Amino acid sequence: MKIWVFALIFYFAFCARIEALKFHKTQQTERISGSAGDVLEDDPVGRLKVFVYELPSKYNKKILQKDPRCLTHMFAAEIYMHRFLLSSPVRTLNPEEADWFYTPVYTTCDLTPNGLPLPFKSPRMMRSAIQLISSNWPYWNRTEGADHFFIVPHDFGACFHYQEEKAIERGILKLLQRATLVQTFGQRNHDCLKDGSITIPPYAPPQKMQTHLIPPSTPRSIFVYFRGLFYDVGNDPEGGYYARGARASVWENFKNNPLFDISTEHPTTYYEDMQRAVFCLCPLGWAPWSPRLVEAVIFGCIPVIIADDIVLPFADAIPWEDIGVFVAEKDVPKLDTILTSIPIEEILRKQRLLANPSMKQAMLFPQPAQSRDAFHQILNGLARKLPHDKSVYLKPGEKILNWTAGPVGDLKPW
Amino acid sequence: MKQLTALQHQARRSNSFRGASLPLDTSADGAIKSPATIFWLALHGLCCLISLVLGFRFSRLVFFLFFCTSSPSATINLYTALQTRLPSSITTSPPAANGTAVAVDGRSRVVVGRHGILIRPWPHPDPAEVMKAHQIIERVQREQRVQYGFKSPRTVIAITPTYVRTFQTLHLTGVMHSLMNVPYNVVWIVVEAGGTTNETAALISKSGLKTVHIGFNARMPILWEDRHKMESQMRVHALRVVREKKLDGIVVFADESNMHSMELFDEIQNVEWIGAVSVGILPHSGGSEGVELSAVSREDNDKNQNSEMPVQGPACNSSNQLVGWHTFNMLPFMERSARYVGDRAVVLPRKLEWAGFILNSRLVWKDVEDKPAWVKDLDVVGREGEDIESPMSFLEDPSAVEPLGSCGRKIMLWWLRVEARADSKFPARWIIDPPLDVTVPAKHTPWPDAPPELPTSVVKVISIPENTEKRVAKRSTRKRSSRSKRKHVPKALDERVSTRHSEDN
Numbered sequence: 011m012k013i014w015v016f017a018l019i020f021y022f023a024f025c026a027r028i029e030a031l032k033f034h035k036t037q038q039t040e041r042i043s044g045s046a047g048d049v050l051e052d053d054p055v056g057r058l059k060v061f062v063y064e065l066p067s068k069y070n071k072k073i074l075q076k077d078p079r080c081l082t083h084m085f086a087a088e089i090y091m092h093r094f095l096l097s098s099p100v101r102t103l104n105p106e107e108a109d110w111f112y113t114p115v116y117t118t119c120d121l122t123p124n125g126l127p128l129p130f131k132s133p134r135m136m137r138s139a140i141q142l143i144s145s146n147w148p149y150w151n152r153t154e155g156a157d158h159f160f161i162v163p164h165d166f167g168a169c170f171h172y173q174e175e176k177a178i179e180r181g182i183l184k185l186l187q188r189a190t191l192v193q194t195f196g197q198r199n200h201d202c203l204k205d206g207s208i209t210i211p212p213y214a215p216p217q218k219m220q221t222h223l224i225p226p227s228t229p230r231s232i233f234v235y236f237r238g239l240f241y242d243v244g245n246d247p248e249g250g251y252y253a254r255g256a257r258a259s260v261w262e263n264f265k266n267n268p269l270f271d272i273s274t275e276h277p278t279t280y281y282e283d284m285q286r287a288v289f290c291l292c293p294l295g296w297a298p299w300s301p302r303l304v305e306a307v308i309f310g311c312i313p314v315i316i317a318d319d320i321v322l323p324f325a326d327a328i329p330w331e332d333i334g335v336f337v338a339e340k341d342v343p344k345l346d347t348i349l350t351s352i353p354i355e356e357i358l359r360k361q362r363l364l365a366n367p368s369m370k371q372a373m374l375f376p377q378p379a380q381s382r383d384a385f386h387q388i389l390n391g392l393a394r395k396l397p398h399d400k401s402v403y404l405k406p407g408e409k410i411l412n413w414t415a416g417p418v419g420d421l422k423p424w
Numbered sequence: 425m426k427q428l429t430a431l432q433h434q435a436r437r438s439n440s441f442r443g444a445s446l447p448l449d450t451s452a453d454g455a456i457k458s459p460a461t462i463f464w465l466a467l468h469g470l471c472c473l474i475s476l477v478l479g480f481r482f483s484r485l486v487f488f489l490f491f492c493t494s495s496p497s498a499t500i501n502l503y504t505a506l507q508t509r510l511p512s513s514i515t516t517s518p519p520a521a522n523g524t525a526v527a528v529d530g531r532s533r534v535v536v537g538r539h540g541i542l543i544r545p546w547p548h549p550d551p552a553e554v555m556k557a558h559q560i561i562e563r564v565q566r567e568q569r570v571q572y573g574f575k576s577p578r579t580v581i582a583i584t585p586t587y588v589r590t591f592q593t594l595h596l597t598g599v600m601h602s603l604m605n606v607p608y609n610v611v612w613i614v615v616e617a618g619g620t621t622n623e624t625a626a627l628i629s630k631s632g633l634k635t636v637h638i639g640f641n642a643r644m645p646i647l648w649e650d651r652h653k654m655e656s657q658m659r660v661h662a663l664r665v666v667r668e669k670k671l672d673g674i675v676v677f678a679d680e681s682n683m684h685s686m687e688l689f690d691e692i693q694n695v696e697w698i699g700a701v702s703v704g705i706l707p708h709s710g711g712s713e714g715v716e717l718s719a720v721s722r723e724d725n726d727k728n729q730n731s732e733m734p735v736q737g738p739a740c741n742s743s744n745q746l747v748g749w750h751t752f753n754m755l756p757f758m759e760r761s762a763r764y765v766g767d768r769a770v771v772l773p774r775k776l777e778w779a780g781f782i783l784n785s786r787l788v789w790k791d792v793e794d795k796p797a798w799v800k801d802l803d804v805v806g807r808e809g810e811d812i813e814s815p816m817s818f819l820e821d822p823s824a825v826e827p828l829g830s831c832g833r834k835i836m837l838w839w840l841r842v843e844a845r846a847d848s849k850f851p852a853r854w855i856i857d858p859p860l861d862v863t864v865p866a867k868h869t870p871w872p873d874a875p876p877e878l879p880t881s882v883v884k885v886i887s888i889p890e891n892t893e894k895r896v897a898k899r900s901t902r903k904r905s906s907r908s909k910r911k912h913v914p915k916a917l918d919e920r921v922s923t924r925h926s927e928d929n
Binding site for chain 2 (some may be wrong): 059199230248249263339361
């Protein structure tokens with residue numbers, strides 16, 4: 011009996027070791043003991059059941075066929091999550107036993123020629139999808155969506171607009187006010203972040219990042235690294251609007267500083283350069299989130315997050331305070347002082363935490379899915395919200411949602 | 425621009441105002457304007473002046489101050505940098521101006537809308553912080569080396585043969601600085617021909633490395649061939665010291681005038697018993713002869729071989745196994761090679777230089793069990809005083825050499841021999857003491873009290889010391905040994921010239 015136990019333990023230890031070897035061979039890494047315990051390593055299989063609605067392909071497949079660029083841009087999480095759920099062990103074909111219901115509608119796939127998604131039709135698309143599921147299945151009306159979840163990876167989530175003011179004006183789509191939203195946007199006390207939403211990282215292509223890995227013994231010689239816009243001359247020529255002036259402030263204060271390798275260029279060695287830097291700036295842009303955070307975590311560069319009140323991905327599972335450096339927007343002029351006064355032990359500790367492969371796995375959407383990746387963390391987040399409170403189940407005839415609320419343009423059928 | 429149009433509108437309004445009031449105005453001259461128009465004109469002028477001075481949208485400031493209630497994040501940053509040159513730079517404007525949506529609850533600190541661009545008064549790096557950042561980077565790199573670099577790095581034992589001459593300081597300082605930057609432990613064995621001297625000892629003690637300074641009782645010969653042979657003997661002598669002291673580590677033959685890259689020292693940690701690296705050969709072109717040389721050889725060789733740098737090192741087949749050696753083809757250079765030290769011609773290396781070989785120090789130890797069978801004992805080799813061309817003579821089995829640096833494809837080491845001209849003159853210890861006065865004026869000096877043209881005999885006499893003084897003055901304080909007599913010569917001439925001056929005047 012004891013031999014079997016030992017054998018099992020060895021087997022699991024062996025498996026765990028293999029997982030660790032998948033990304034980097036690191037010896038000294040620290041385990042992420044997050045604010046919620048070692049939640050990153052939970053396995054959602056067996057803890058929840060998800061039923062995937064069968065929507066007509068005009069909501070998902072046809073849209074993707076029209077524009078396959080949706081598979082590679084930073085909003086691709088909605089597509090990959092759908093594919094993952096279709097073949098995942100948490101999927102159930104019996105809706106009676108399902109804990110969560112998923113509606114595969116690709117709202118962020120209407121792209122401009124430049125590749126930016128247009129959100130103007132998304133509210134109508136979402137509304138049409140909800141009308142469909144509420145009329146064909148009884149599960150929506152049972153709870154008015156409280157046990158349904160939707161993936162809305164757009165700039166401001168379910169507010170469906172890229173401009174913050176307009177997004178706030180619209181607010182979250184009224185039909186979704188009881189559902190759980192899985193989104194990339196997160197900012198405290200903001201209209202477009204509902205209580206109980208799950209924040210996820212934006213999609214970053216795992217294969218592409220893998221091919222740009224350099225040997226970890228390459229010495230990190232850049233102190234602070236950033237590549238991107240400081241002034242959005244097209245939309246905000248005066249400055250002060252884009253990024254709430256934070257990026258412009260970074261540029262004006264540190265363009266002469268040799269420690270700061272910042273510019274607007276698009277080098278081909280962008281990923282390699284990140285692996286040679288100690289700190290990577292992740293300032294807000296038009297929205298507070300960006301794929302830079304994911305890239306910084308993958309490449310072991312300590313993220314310096316300059317976005318007031320931002321809610322980072324899987325914030326209840328990952329101790330971001332221990333891993334990254336948070337700088338208030340008003341403190342940007344003192345950024346060099348702040349960064350150089352961090353004690354060296356803390357910097358080394360942050361690097362050890364970043365080197366932990368489970369940290370990197372949690373930020374990625376690999377195909378096919380691997381254990382402890384972002385897909386599983388989303389399921390973990392959903393599992394943590396179970397069991398549903400009895401009060402979400404409505405009595406027959408009870409109606410909470412107002413189906414005609416919202417801007418008039420949304421009521422047009424899609 | 426918008427402001428201008430707004431003001432134009434205002435102006436037009438005031439014009440129409442005037443136009444409207446004119447017919448009402450009974451007085452025909454129209455000189456008396458109503459106080460309202462005067463007031464508006466005055467206000468207009470004042471606004472113009474203020475916006476001209478401040479350089480931003482004054483109207484917004486007015487709106488903000490009068491109409492908006494204070495929002496929670498109303499930090500008015502008046503970093504009024506009065507630089508009105510570019511609109512994209514430095515001006516600030518007050519936050520959350522009129523009409524923009526404020527984030528929902530009063531609880532949120534974050535406000536949507538236009539914010540000021542915060543710039544501190546002195547946006548330049550602070551040297552203390554730069555220093556701290558470099559220390560952080562250095563510590564991070566050290567940690568990286570510990571984690572991802574070699575687990576137990578071995579000591580680097582560098583063997584350098586040297587002797588006292590003009591360029592000794594130049595070359596030795598170069599090697600010294602390379603070794604000081606090596607991130608591993610270093611033992612530096614300096615073998616000096618002609619016995620140990622104080623100058624060399626003082627120079628190498630500045631390195632801060634662990635040094636072993638041994639003398640070799642023979643003077644360095646003048647001819648290059650003999651010099652190569654003697655250097656080999658000096659290196660074997662150093663290996664004997666390694667054996668006696670039982671120094672453990674990796675032996676590198678760091679010749680003085682060679683150039684080593686830091687990657688070399690990382691790569692040699694991989695050596696097991698004896699390794700070989702590729703050495704780039706930089707034949708010294710001592711002036712026009714060298715240029716001629718390369719031009720001629722380019723004509724000769726269609727394949728353009730000589731425009732590439734010749735490389736000595738291991739040659740491998742596709743499965744990265746040692747199959748042979750790249751050596752230096754000396755034939756094109758044979759007629760013009762330097763014969764003696766200080767000759768103005770190319771100095772050629774031998775077929776395989778010592779510098780390209782890396783040994784595990786245990787190979788030369790006595791009585792070590794795990795020494796491989798194919799290595800000859802140090803005493804056996806060179807006993808007869810025969811010339812040991814390269815460490816290959818230590819091996820019975822030449823295929824045991826491990827090719828390093830991705831099988832010789834990477835060049836991390838460059839070989840060069842440069843020596844001063846045979847008749848070069850320099851002051852003792854590279855110090856001019858007492859410092860020279862300008863007592864021999866140049867012919868074309870602009871100074872007004874220059875003496876008139878000196879008689880030709882005097883000119884001839886003083887031309888030689890002038891040359892030496894110039895050359896001497898260029899070389900700033902470097903230490904040098906012997907040849908102290910030269911110092912006195914210019915001084916003596918100075919005295920003579922100054923007496924002549926006094927005679928003239």
